[in-house]
Amino acid sequence: xxxxxxxxxxxxxxxLAGFATFLVAHQVGxxxxxxxxxxxxxxxxxAAPSTPGMSAHAHGSDHETVVSRGxxxxxxxxxxxxxxxxxxxxxxxxxxxxxxxxxxxLGAAAASxxxxxxxxxxxxxxxxxxYPANPPGVGSAETIGVRxxxxxxxxxxxxxxxxxxxxxxxxxxxxxxxxxxVVLGTGTYVVVVAVLGALMPSVNEVGDFPAATLWxxxxxxxxxxxxxxxxxxxxxxxxxxxxxxxxxxxxxxRTLAASL
Amino acid sequence: xSHAAAxxxxxxxxxxxxxxxxxxxxxxxxxxxxxxxxxxxxAEQGAVSLTSGTLIHEFVHDGRHLLAFPCH
Numbered sequence: 285x286x287x288x289x290x291x292x293x294x295x296x297x298x299x300l301a302g303f304a305t306f307l308v309a310h311q312v313g314x315x316x317x318x319x320x321x322x323x324x325x326x327x328x329x330x331a332a333p334s335t336p337g338m339s340a341h342a343h344g345s346d347h348e349t350v351v352s353r354g355x356x357x358x359x360x361x362x363x364x365x366x367x368x369x370x371x372x373x374x375x376x377x378x379x380x381x382x383x384x385x386x387x388x389x390l391g392a393a394a395a396s397x398x399x400x401x402x403x404x405x406x407x408x409x410x411x412x413x414x415y416p417a418n419p420p421g422v423g424s425a426e427t428i429g430v431r432x433x434x435x436x437x438x439x440x441x442x443x444x445x446x447x448x449x450x451x452x453x454x455x456x457x458x459x460x461x462x463x464x465x466v467v468l469g470t471g472t473y474v475v476v477v478a479v480l481g482a483l484m485p486s487v488n489e490v491g492d493f494p495a496a497t498l499w500x501x502x503x504x505x506x507x508x509x510x511x512x513x514x515x516x517x518x519x520x521x522x523x524x525x526x527x528x529x530x531x532x533x534x535x536x537x538r539t540l541a542a543s544l
Numbered sequence: 545x546s547h548a549a550a551x552x553x554x555x556x557x558x559x560x561x562x563x564x565x566x567x568x569x570x571x572x573x574x575x576x577x578x579x580x581x582x583x584x585x586x587a588e589q590g591a592v593s594l595t596s597g598t599l600i601h602e603f604v605h606d607g608r609h610l611l612a613f614p615c616h
Binding site: 285286287288313355363368370385389392415418420428433504505 | 558559560561562564566567570571574575577578581582584585586587590591592597598599602603604605606607608609610611612613614615616
């Protein structure tokens with residue numbers, strides 16, 4: 285199997301994941317985004333009814349926006365989902381191409397599934413637990429710089445730790461076996477990320493935003509991320525697994541022919 | 545039964561790994577493209593602005609929020 289074979293399948297998986305992400309985001313997430321914008325607007329009107337466009341980020345249709353809300357929640361969301369889906373699909377595929385043959389005796393399909401699951405935990409879930417998604421109206425425009433720095437710093441910590449823990453587990457596999465290696469790898473990752481996560485500064489700009497709307501938005505965001513990574517993992521491991529079986533069958537026939 | 549199959553004397557049939565030298569150009573090339581795409585969806589015209597205005601920010605606005613990236 286070649287790097288190219290993995291990448292092509294990863295791009296296909298990523299494209300499908302982009303559509304799945306859009307579907308879940310649009311159905312589950314968008315109602316919460318709309319609710320948050322409505323809350324934000326009414327708060328802005330109450331605070332300063334005579335100051336037009338005082339917010340640097342006007343979402344509503346009555347403000348001067350370059351892109352209408354209708355476009356933002358359809359084509360804009362689709363474009364963002366497809367872009368992130370294809371980019372992550374390709375990256376997961378290249379990670380799987382690196383992992384196959386190096387993660388114990390896992391074949392291509394199993395290695396892809398492990399990489400996608402690790403990716404979901406390290407790239408989406410763990411950063412979310414420290415710096416959760418916020419709806420429009422939560423988070424002040426002045427702190428976007430520092431919040432972005434924290435988020436990407438913790439994302440980098442999480443991904444680097446996951447990669448290092450996977451290398452440690454793969455190295456130890458021949459000596460301590462599969463069960464021990466998985467416990468060692470996940471244990472290393474959890475301890476390092478928990479300690480560094482506790483040391484990193486927290487962000488709380490929720491204010492008096494309604495808790496139920498916030499929770500519904502964050503749940504919708506988590507479902508969106510889960511749909512993205514699950515589709516990448518399922519489609520990629522399925523496609524790569526089929527190729528793996530075809531190549532194995534060809535090899536068996538070749539061995540048989542050579543033995544005759 | 546599956547245990548017996550796994551324990552069968554064929555552990556020498558190693559899973560072939562893809563050499564790093566073959567992987568590197570693909571990783572470099574696609575890594576750059578993917579980083580660029582992820583940057584424009586996640587951060588452009590937010591914390592960092594390579595282009596002026598708010599067009600990109602507003603276009604990917606909902607995706608940025610729902611994919612859990614920091615957004616204003």
